[in-house]
Amino acid sequence: MDQFLQQLVNGLTLGSLYALIAVGYTVVYGIVQLINFAHGEVFMIGAFGALSTYLLFFDGQTGVWILPIMIIGAMIAAVGTAVLMERVAYRPLRNAPRLAPLITAIGISVFLQELVRVFYDRIPFADFPSAKQRIPFPQLDVVSGTAVQIGDVTVQRSAIFTIGALVVCAILLWYFINRTRLGRGMLAVSQDPDTARLMGINVDRIIVVAFALGAVLAAIAGVSQGLQNNNIDFKMGFIAGLKAFTAAVLGGIGNIQGAVVGGLVLGLVESMATQYVPGQFGGGTWKDVWAFVILILVLVFRPQGLLGARVVDRA
Amino acid sequence: MSFPTLPDTFVAKHAAKGWPVGLAGVALVIIGSFMSWSFDRQILGDLSVYGYPGGLQILAIIAALLALALLLMVKGPLYSVMGHWLDAALGLRALSVWLLIYMVGILVAITTESSGLVNIDPGGWVSFVGALLLFAGSRVIPLRELRDLSETKVPGWLEIAGIAVVMAGILFGAAYALAREDAWSFVLFLVFAGGVIAAMFRTGTMTWFSHVATRQKKVLTLAAFAVAFFFPFTQNGSDANMSIATSVLIFAATAMGLNIVVGLAGLLDLGYIAFLGSGAYVAASLSQSAFATIGWKPPFLVVMLVGGLVAATLGLIIGSPTLRVSGDYLAIVTLGFGEIFRFSMFNLDGNNGPNLTNGPNGIPGIPELEIGNFNFGDPHTVLGIELGRFSNYYFVLLLLLGFIILVFSRLNDSRIGRGWIAIREDEKAAEAMGVNVFGLKILAFAVGAFLAGLAGTLKAHQDGAVSPDQYIFLESAFLLAAIVLGGMGTIAGVLIGATLLKLLPEKMRFFSEYRLLLFGLTLVLMMRFRPEGLVASRRRKLEFHEEDEELALAIESELVEEAK
Amino acid sequence: MTVTETVRQPAPAFGEPVLEAAGVTMRFGGLLAVNDVNLTVREGEIVGLIGPNGAGKTTFFNCLTGLYKPTGGQVRFAGAPLAPKPRAVVRAGMARTFQNIRLFANMTALENVMVGRYCRTSSMALTSIIRGPKFRREERATRDRAQELLEFVGLGKSTEHLARNMPYGDQRRLEIARALATDPKLILLDEPTAGMNPQETRQASDLIFKIRDSGLSVVVIEHDMRFIFNLCDRVLCLVRGETLVEGTPDEVQSDPRVIEAYIGTGEDEDEERPQDAPAADGDGEVTP
Structure with missing residues (x-):
C-alpha cells in the first residue's frame, strides 16, 4: 500500500509536469491544427531562462522570494522564443502543405537545442557555465531541501511545488479562457477561424496568444523540472516534449482539460508501470518504451483521446 | 546572386567602356595568378x-578564361558562333560576382591563416584588382534579348559530348x-564551383543541359554511373576519402529508400x-x-x-x-516506433530482457565481408x-544504390506510382476511384x-560494429533533411542532398x-523559401505552390512540349 | 419550353435492374440525413435525383458509393449485395463524380484518367520493377484506353494539360472520363452542369446521352430542372432525406408537392440543421 501511495505521488508529480507542457501542444493545435514539435524546446529554454535570471542577479542566494522572479525570467525567455518562432517560421507556412510546418518544427527544434548548447557560455556580459554538460539548477529554501515524510511516503518539496503549480495554472487557465475577451476569442477561432475573422477577431493575434500561453506554462514546467532534477541540459526538451505530446493526444488534442487529465494519467501509468510490470520488461529502463507504446495505441485506436476532441480529418 | 542592377541610363552611358574594362580585368587576374599571392x-x-600557379591560382585562371570566352561572345570572334x-x-555578371567573392575569400584566407594583411604578395592584389575591374565592367555591359536555348537543335553526338x-x-x-586538406581551400573551391554553376544557369x-538530360536520359544515367565507378581510381589508393565516399553512399542509398516513402507516397516517416x-x-x-x-x-x-525481410516486416x-x-x-x-527500436536495442542486454543485442555496447568486431574468396578487407x-578496403565496399554500395534508384x-x-500521386493529391477521391489507398501506403x-534493411547489412560490415546510439532520431531527421534539401521525389536532388x-x-x-545549428536553420529556411528543394520535381513544385498560376502554365507547356 | 432543347429520344426498353437500393438510411447523431430511400436503376436508364438544398441527395450518393456506411438499408448491385466500401463499389461497376470537382489537380488530364484505370489493372510492385512484356502491354493498354476516353468526352486535345489549368467545363468532363475509366455499369453524376452556361449544359446532356447509348446506366443529381426533365427517363425527388415523388419527368413536373417543396421550404431548411451536425448536402468529410 505504501508503495502504491508512493508511486501515486511520483506519478502525480510527473503527470503535473507533462500536463503543464501538454497544454501548449493542445492550445496551439486547437487553433491552427499544427503540432508544434518545437514546444519541448520552449520548455527547455524556459528552464534556462530561469537559471540565467538566477545567475545574473542572485547568484549564491537561496531565499525563496527569488523563485517568482526566476519564473518571470523563465516566462520571458519561453514566451519570446515561442512568439518569435510563430512569427518567423510558422506564420509564412500557414497555407503550405502539411509536410512543411512539420519539417520546419524539426528544424527549429534542432536549432534551438544547438543555440543553447553552443552559445550559452558565450553570451556577452554574463558569466554563464557551458551548456555542453548538465548545469546544476539553483536550490532555494522551502521548495528544495529535505523531503517531507507523510507516513512512509516521501514527498519531495519540488513535487509539491509542481503539483501546486498545475492546480494554480489550471484555475487561471480556466478563468482566462472562459471569462476574458481574449480567451473567448481563442475559443471562437478554434471553432471556425474564417467566421471569427469575419466577426472582427484578429486571428493572427489570437494565434500569437496561443503560442505565448503554451510558453508560459512550459516555462513553469521548466522551473519545476530544474528543481526536481537539480540540473538542466539542452536535451531535456526532446523526450519531455514527446511525452507531453503523448499526454495531449491521450486527453484529446485540442481539448485543454484533456491535456491536464492526459498528463496526469500518463504520469501515473508510467510510475505504476515502473513498479508493477513484472519481470525483465518492468522497471525504469522500459518506462519510455511503455510511454511510446501508449502513444501509438492511443493514436491508432482512439485518436480523439480519452475526453474526446473535435477530430479534423488530417489527410 | 542577384544584385540590384544599375539604372538603365547609367548603363547606356557607359556601355562602351564595359567591354575593354572587363578585358583588362581578365588580363590582370591571369597575370596576378602567375605571380605570388x-x-x-x-x-x-x-x-x-612566381611563374608556376598553385591549385587555387589555376582555378582563378580557369574562371578568368571562362570570363574571357563570355566577353568574346558579347563582342568578338565568338559572337557569330554562340x-x-x-x-x-x-552569365558574365554572375561569374564576375563569384570571382570577386573568390578573390576576397583568398585575401581573407591568407590574412587569417598567416598573421595579417602583410602576407599578401603583389600577385594577390593584382588578381583582386582584376576581379574588381571585371565586376565593374560586367555591370555596364548591356543585356540583350535572346532566342531560347532549349529550342536549339544540335546533333545527338554534341549533346552526348555535352553530357560527357x-x-x-x-x-x-x-x-x-x-x-583539399585544409578547410579554406575546400571552401574556396566551393566558391569557384558555385561561380561556374551560376554562370551556367x-x-x-x-536549361539547355536539362533539356538534353531529358532527351538523353539513358546516356546521362550511364555516364553518371561511369563517373561514380571511376571515382576510386582517382584516389590512388588513399582510403581517407574513400571512407567518406562509402559513408556518403550508405547515406544516399538509405535516403533514396526513404524517398520512396516520403517523396512518392507522401508519408512522413520519422523513424x-x-x-x-x-x-x-x-x-x-x-x-x-x-x-x-x-x-x-x-x-x-x-x-x-x-x-x-526483417526490416520489411518492421x-x-x-x-x-x-x-x-x-x-x-x-x-x-513512426517517430514513436523509431524510439522504441532504439530503446529495445539498448535494453535487450540480458539484464532488462533477453540478451539479443548486447545492450548499449552493441556488437563490435564484425568481421570483414567475404563473398566467395574475395575478402573485402x-x-x-x-x-x-x-584499391583499398573502402573501395571494395564502395563498389558494392554503388551497386546497391543503383538498384535502389532503379526500384x-x-x-x-x-501504375503504383500514379496511385501514390493520386493519394497525395486527394486521398478520398483516389479511394472513390478504386485506388487501394491502404495497400499502396503499406x-x-x-x-x-x-x-x-539491405543497406543496413552492408553498413554493419563496413563499420565493423553496431550500437544503439547510431540509430537516434537525429539520424532520421538527417535522412529527411537530405530529401527536403535535395528535392522530394527526385533522384538527382536526393543524391545531391x-x-x-x-x-x-x-x-x-x-x-x-556549428554543424547541427546550421542544419536546423537550413531546414527552416528551405521550408520557408524553397520547399521543393534544390532540384525540384515538377509535381512537388506544383504542390508547394498551389496558388502560382504562371508556374502551372509554364510546367504545362513543358509537358505538352515533351509529349510531342 | 424553348427551342434550344434537344429532341427527346423515344424511351428505350430497359433491361435488368443494375442498382437496387432499399430503405437506405443515414443518421448523423440527431440528424436524419437520408430516411428510407428506395431506388432501382435498370440497364440503359437515366434517373434524375432532384430536391432542394440539404435534401440529402449527395449524402445518398455517398451511401451508395461507400464513402458513408449507411446506418440502415441495403444496396444491391447487379444482383449481389454491395459492401459499403469505395473500392468494392468501384470494382462492382459503379463510379461517380463529385459536386465540387475533385480531380487530381497537379496531374495531367491523361494521368487523371489513367488513375481511373487502376482498379482494372493489376501490375504490382515486382512486375513494375522487372518490367516484363506483360507490364508494358498493360501500361500501353491503360494509356490507349485513357486517350480513347478523353476523346469520347471531347478532351482529346487536352491530354497533356494539367487538370488545375483546365476550364471549369472541361474539368467536369474530365471527371466523367476518369469515372468512365473504371469500366462502370452505372455512373453517378453529382451536379454535372453546376456553373455551366447554356451551351455547355447542352453539351453535357449530349455527353450523358452518349454515355447511356454506350450501354451504361446513369443517375444524375441536378438543380437545373429543364436539363433534368429533358434528360431523364425517371426522376426521384428527395425532400428532407425522404422520397417525395418518384415517376416520369412529366409526372414529377406536374406534381404540386414538388413545386411546394422548392418554393415553400427553402428558407427554414438551414435553421433546422443542428450546429454540430455535418452538412447533409455536400462532400464534407465526416469521421464518425
Whole structure:
C-alpha cells in the first residue's frame, strides 16, 4: 500500500509536469491544427531562462522570494522564443502543405537545442557555465531541501511545488479562457477561424496568444523540472516534449482539460508501470518504451483521446 | 546572386567602356595568378611561386578564361558562333560576382591563416584588382534579348559530348575537392564551383543541359554511373576519402529508400533509421562476431535477404497504423516506433530482457565481408591502381544504390506510382476511384524498409560494429533533411542532398561545432523559401505552390512540349 | 419550353435492374440525413435525383458509393449485395463524380484518367520493377484506353494539360472520363452542369446521352430542372432525406408537392440543421 501511495505521488508529480507542457501542444493545435514539435524546446529554454535570471542577479542566494522572479525570467525567455518562432517560421507556412510546418518544427527544434548548447557560455556580459554538460539548477529554501515524510511516503518539496503549480495554472487557465475577451476569442477561432475573422477577431493575434500561453506554462514546467532534477541540459526538451505530446493526444488534442487529465494519467501509468510490470520488461529502463507504446495505441485506436476532441480529418 | 542592377541610363552611358574594362580585368587576374599571392608558403597549398600557379591560382585562371570566352561572345570572334544563343552578358555578371567573392575569400584566407594583411604578395592584389575591374565592367555591359536555348537543335553526338564534359567536370571537381586538406581551400573551391554553376544557369547553358538530360536520359544515367565507378581510381589508393565516399553512399542509398516513402507516397516517416538499424543488427548477429548472440553465419546474400525481410516486416508493422491515422499523427507514430527500436536495442542486454543485442555496447568486431574468396578487407590492384578496403565496399554500395534508384524510378513510373500521386493529391477521391489507398501506403513502407534493411547489412560490415546510439532520431531527421534539401521525389536532388549533408561536415571540421545549428536553420529556411528543394520535381513544385498560376502554365507547356 | 432543347429520344426498353437500393438510411447523431430511400436503376436508364438544398441527395450518393456506411438499408448491385466500401463499389461497376470537382489537380488530364484505370489493372510492385512484356502491354493498354476516353468526352486535345489549368467545363468532363475509366455499369453524376452556361449544359446532356447509348446506366443529381426533365427517363425527388415523388419527368413536373417543396421550404431548411451536425448536402468529410 505504501508503495502504491508512493508511486501515486511520483506519478502525480510527473503527470503535473507533462500536463503543464501538454497544454501548449493542445492550445496551439486547437487553433491552427499544427503540432508544434518545437514546444519541448520552449520548455527547455524556459528552464534556462530561469537559471540565467538566477545567475545574473542572485547568484549564491537561496531565499525563496527569488523563485517568482526566476519564473518571470523563465516566462520571458519561453514566451519570446515561442512568439518569435510563430512569427518567423510558422506564420509564412500557414497555407503550405502539411509536410512543411512539420519539417520546419524539426528544424527549429534542432536549432534551438544547438543555440543553447553552443552559445550559452558565450553570451556577452554574463558569466554563464557551458551548456555542453548538465548545469546544476539553483536550490532555494522551502521548495528544495529535505523531503517531507507523510507516513512512509516521501514527498519531495519540488513535487509539491509542481503539483501546486498545475492546480494554480489550471484555475487561471480556466478563468482566462472562459471569462476574458481574449480567451473567448481563442475559443471562437478554434471553432471556425474564417467566421471569427469575419466577426472582427484578429486571428493572427489570437494565434500569437496561443503560442505565448503554451510558453508560459512550459516555462513553469521548466522551473519545476530544474528543481526536481537539480540540473538542466539542452536535451531535456526532446523526450519531455514527446511525452507531453503523448499526454495531449491521450486527453484529446485540442481539448485543454484533456491535456491536464492526459498528463496526469500518463504520469501515473508510467510510475505504476515502473513498479508493477513484472519481470525483465518492468522497471525504469522500459518506462519510455511503455510511454511510446501508449502513444501509438492511443493514436491508432482512439485518436480523439480519452475526453474526446473535435477530430479534423488530417489527410 | 542577384544584385540590384544599375539604372538603365547609367548603363547606356557607359556601355562602351564595359567591354575593354572587363578585358583588362581578365588580363590582370591571369597575370596576378602567375605571380605570388602569398608570402607564407605553408598555407593554401603554396601560392608563393612566381611563374608556376598553385591549385587555387589555376582555378582563378580557369574562371578568368571562362570570363574571357563570355566577353568574346558579347563582342568578338565568338559572337557569330554562340552570341545569339548564350546570354553571355548575364552569365558574365554572375561569374564576375563569384570571382570577386573568390578573390576576397583568398585575401581573407591568407590574412587569417598567416598573421595579417602583410602576407599578401603583389600577385594577390593584382588578381583582386582584376576581379574588381571585371565586376565593374560586367555591370555596364548591356543585356540583350535572346532566342531560347532549349529550342536549339544540335546533333545527338554534341549533346552526348555535352553530357560527357559535365560528367568529367563533376568527377574531377569531386576528386579535387576531396583532395583539399585544409578547410579554406575546400571552401574556396566551393566558391569557384558555385561561380561556374551560376554562370551556367545565367547563360542558359543549364536549361539547355536539362533539356538534353531529358532527351538523353539513358546516356546521362550511364555516364553518371561511369563517373561514380571511376571515382576510386582517382584516389590512388588513399582510403581517407574513400571512407567518406562509402559513408556518403550508405547515406544516399538509405535516403533514396526513404524517398520512396516520403517523396512518392507522401508519408512522413520519422523513424526510418530503425530500418537501417534492423538490417545492421541482423547482419551483426549473423556475422559470428565474438559479441553476436547468434552463432550462425549464412552466406552474405542470405544475410542481406534476412536483413531486408526483417526490416520489411518492421515496415509492415510501422505502416499498419496508416489504416487509421494519417498526416502529422502518422509522423508521430513512426517517430514513436523509431524510439522504441532504439530503446529495445539498448535494453535487450540480458539484464532488462533477453540478451539479443548486447545492450548499449552493441556488437563490435564484425568481421570483414567475404563473398566467395574475395575478402573485402584486403586491398587489390586494378590497372596498376591500388584499391583499398573502402573501395571494395564502395563498389558494392554503388551497386546497391543503383538498384535502389532503379526500384525508385520504376515504381514512380508505373501504375503504383500514379496511385501514390493520386493519394497525395486527394486521398478520398483516389479511394472513390478504386485506388487501394491502404495497400499502396503499406507497400511504400515495406519497400522502403526492405531497401534500408539491405543497406543496413552492408553498413554493419563496413563499420565493423553496431550500437544503439547510431540509430537516434537525429539520424532520421538527417535522412529527411537530405530529401527536403535535395528535392522530394527526385533522384538527382536526393543524391545531391545526401552528398552535401555528409560531405560538408567531413570536410569542414572547424565547422563541426556549428554543424547541427546550421542544419536546423537550413531546414527552416528551405521550408520557408524553397520547399521543393534544390532540384525540384515538377509535381512537388506544383504542390508547394498551389496558388502560382504562371508556374502551372509554364510546367504545362513543358509537358505538352515533351509529349510531342 | 424553348427551342434550344434537344429532341427527346423515344424511351428505350430497359433491361435488368443494375442498382437496387432499399430503405437506405443515414443518421448523423440527431440528424436524419437520408430516411428510407428506395431506388432501382435498370440497364440503359437515366434517373434524375432532384430536391432542394440539404435534401440529402449527395449524402445518398455517398451511401451508395461507400464513402458513408449507411446506418440502415441495403444496396444491391447487379444482383449481389454491395459492401459499403469505395473500392468494392468501384470494382462492382459503379463510379461517380463529385459536386465540387475533385480531380487530381497537379496531374495531367491523361494521368487523371489513367488513375481511373487502376482498379482494372493489376501490375504490382515486382512486375513494375522487372518490367516484363506483360507490364508494358498493360501500361500501353491503360494509356490507349485513357486517350480513347478523353476523346469520347471531347478532351482529346487536352491530354497533356494539367487538370488545375483546365476550364471549369472541361474539368467536369474530365471527371466523367476518369469515372468512365473504371469500366462502370452505372455512373453517378453529382451536379454535372453546376456553373455551366447554356451551351455547355447542352453539351453535357449530349455527353450523358452518349454515355447511356454506350450501354451504361446513369443517375444524375441536378438543380437545373429543364436539363433534368429533358434528360431523364425517371426522376426521384428527395425532400428532407425522404422520397417525395418518384415517376416520369412529366409526372414529377406536374406534381404540386414538388413545386411546394422548392418554393415553400427553402428558407427554414438551414435553421433546422443542428450546429454540430455535418452538412447533409455536400462532400464534407465526416469521421464518425
